[in-house]
Amino acid sequence: MNAFWQHLSETYPDSYFSTGYWQASNQDRPSAEGGLQLSPLSQYGFLAIEGPDCSKFLQGQTTCDWRAISTEQASLGSYCNIKGRMVISFIAGMASPETALLRLQADTADSGRDTLGKYIVFSKAKIRNASDERVAIGISGKSARQDLQAIFTELPSKAMAQTSSDKGIIVQLDEAGERFEYWGLSEHAISIWQELSPTANICGADYWETLNIAAGIGEVCASSQDMFIPQMLNYQVIGGVSFSKGCYTGQEVVARMQYRGKLKRRLYKATLPASGLNYPPGTELFGGEAAQSIGNLVSMVSGDQNSELLAVLTEDAVASGEIHFANSSALLTVAELPYAIPSKE
Known part of the structure; x- marks a missing residue:
């Protein structure tokens, strides 16, 4: 200390x-x-x-x-x-x-x-x-x-x-x-x-x-290391990636996703109607009754009535509107981010 x-x-x-x-x-x-x-x-x-x-x-x-x-x-x-x-x-x-x-x-x-x-x-x-x-x-x-x-x-x-x-x-x-x-x-x-x-x-x-x-600023902590590419956290939108600087570790993958790939998961903001929750970053989320994970928690803060969070989710799961944590019936309400995501993303 x-x-x-x-x-x-x-x-x-x-x-x-x-x-x-x-x-x-x-x-x-x-x-x-x-x-x-x-x-x-x-x-x-x-x-x-x-x-x-x-x-x-x-x-x-x-x-x-x-x-x-x-x-x-x-x-x-x-x-x-x-x-x-x-x-x-x-x-x-x-x-x-x-x-x-x-x-x-x-x-x-x-x-x-x-x-x-x-x-x-x-x-x-x-x-x-x-x-x-x-x-x-x-x-x-x-x-x-x-x-x-x-x-x-x-x-x-x-x-x-x-x-x-x-x-x-x-x-x-x-x-x-x-x-x-x-x-x-x-x-x-x-x-x-x-x-x-x-x-x-x-x-x-x-x-x-x-x-x-x-x-809408997501960060990597110990429990979410090696989980996200920068575009999943919208870093290409909020100034965390340069595509003109030249080579760096992982650059080939990041650039390929930007120019040739289709990003299937990205960062969303959401509210959960429950308090006192303490899910660690990286925790899996699920859509409906499907057994396969559709995303991962990035960060969460629990308030008196609701919990505010950021999560990387699939577009299909967001469209379905039935996103939840394992063994929980509380559904996420996805909210607008304060910045626009280009349509290509």
Whole structure:
């Protein structure tokens, strides 16, 4: 436990961790229409790739274009195996010209480091799991930009732009400027938290996941590694895949699906009329009375009455409208994503 999590433990003595999510006891779950929401993102960790070849190395391994990633520009991305299946998904940013950061699900950090580490030996760069020293904080709400401007002299101005300072990195996730992630060393994160928290709604880490679900952003965790190609999570639509960058691990499969294949399963947003559920990512879903799986859960957050989720499903199953988990009669209600899927998809 680094200094930031120790600070939260002392500041909120009734807080606890549940399935990887930090929770404040008796917290309210505010609407994004409120003022400022702060979420300590315990579900995330960091890989640091350091050295003069850090971007060059990652260019040949991941789905995003590192020629466009800088201390001013972040990107969604993933690393795939040779079959085009996602091993890790991440937001990529630069702490400095020779330090790349991958913010990813914490339970994939070690395996991501080990896998990428096999190929970095011939590059002028090193990779390490930096999760013990770095922290991610979710900052959202109508007043998010205004509150951050009181601390940072410069902020990003568009989706996936980033700014860097000695206090840490700010990445803007939406066009409206109402959703940001702060990445920083634990001692800096404590200072940022102390400045923002007095006037903020303190939300559990799972609140941030509800915002991801609403935004249609799926991520790979340990239980869903090697399960999805990027197009199944709509990464070709939301900026997680470059088709002009050249070769990378799994590129042949990903490109073939984009230009010649027919995608049979993709990401959908849905609601389940049940609370208190805790299905892990990767859990199979079924259509009607058929015994064969028609998809897999990507993420789920259970509310007081309903559960919000993202799942990769077949188009036929969505059309049938009878999607459920095994041994459950509760049916999913599929909702519209906040972005359009091109008809070819």
